[in-house]
Amino acid sequence: MxxxxxxxxxxxxxxxxxxxxxxxxxxxxxxxxxxxxxxxxxxxxxxxxxxxxxxxxxxxQLPLCPYFYDCGGCDLQHISYSEQLRYKSILVQKTIKKIAQIDFPVSATIPSDKIYNYRNKASFNFSIDGAGFYKQKSNEIVNISKCLIVDEKINKVYSLFVQYLSDRPAIRPNIKHLVVRAIDNQILVAIVGKKYIDCLDFYKVLKSHFDRIGLYLVVNARKDAVVIAGKTYFLAGVKQIVIQNFDLKYSIDLLSFHQTNINIQDKIYAKVLDYIHADEIVINGFSGAGLLSAICARKAKFVFGIEIEKSSHIQAQKLIKNNGIKNVKNILGDFNIEYKKIHKKADALILDPSKKGCGKDILRQIIGIKSIIYISCNPIALAKDLQFLKNDYIIEEIIPYDMFPNTNQVETIVKLKYKGEK
Ligand SMILES: C[S@@+](CC[C@H](N)C(=O)[O-])C[C@H]1O[C@@H](n2cnc3c(N)ncnc32)[C@H](O)[C@@H]1O
Missing domain, CATH: 2.40.50.140 (Nucleic acid-binding proteins)
Incomplete structure (x- = not known):
């Protein structure tokens, strides 16, 4: 029809x-x-x-990637970039209207400077005879030779590993994933195996192509979809990636959280800084490796960062120490527990939760804070949280950011202001 x-x-x-x-x-x-x-x-x-x-x-338009119609990684390569951006604003607006019954004008989506080779991290999947990414909603691997949205250095590491495995059929059945993070010519590689694998010789291969590279082995016996879990062995090379950004020097390791598209990350952080006022005490909930807290500390009176994951917290601590920042306190712990200890002092709250959003337990206790800057990577979870907040907060601005060009994903900032005591 x-x-x-x-x-x-x-x-x-x-x-x-x-x-x-x-x-x-x-x-x-x-x-x-x-x-x-x-x-x-x-x-x-x-x-x-x-x-x-x-x-x-x-x-x-013709998708550039030959695997586009099979691979579950990208969804939009057949659509021009300007239409992808238009679609993302509509998606955010419709999702918030449908779920939260809030009809608020959503700004144009802020574009990424790069729409290919923008990802600084990728996780490739392996089976006995396959290597690549999964098909949409499936565990079936689409064999790929390279991915157009990841940094070229990541593709190089991947092809070296595929070649390395082809010479070692004995270890192949134990390989689950290859995780590669590449930022500023520094690379961290993790081979994820079902059990301990003798793979130190892969470091020699890597070292003959890259100057600053480190190799880890993760033994992950889990049957679920979690990629990095279980005992982690540092095998050789550099342990961390050292980054210079916003005039700050900081490092991240294999496990610490880092945004995958640095160009869009920087645009989002600049916008957050815009929303912060000079005399404010700010709580940065879900603060990751601490870069945003340090940036906000330039303008705010004081910043508290709350982060549950230890390796990110350690990096955040190093960041403030190495950059001589005195007005940030990084707290290691669960937002739900730590927030109530400090909130009375605070004027503004940054929320940047993982995909599932904040949820009612967290939202219930934040009601009353004057200003909320909510950064979300999932419009559905965002809309559910906004539905909960809408009686107590006015939405001032909703801006989508194209963190993930060519895919259906979108990052959104929402600025909310407390309506005041009723
Ligand atoms: C989307 S990331 C954002 C990180 C940071 N804002 C950034 O831009 O790099 C979410 C972070 O929240 C942390 N997290 C998840 N649940 C948490 C909780 N209950 N309490 C505190 N931090 C949590 C994760 O470990 C992760 O670092």
Missing amino acids: QANIIDYGMNAEGVAKEDNFIFFVPNAIVGEKVEIEIKRKYKNYAQAELKSLISQSRER
């Missing part, structure tokens, strides 16, 4: 409507007329497959 694509769904699929019945058509673009085949029919909607284009959108 034929369909006119009038909208995008939550997973960037095209949406068509006929008499209130909705068709979701992956890889179709708004404005296109398409031939579709229904794959699954439900009461009010159907999942359909795009069979052919009858009329094509001007925003359609």
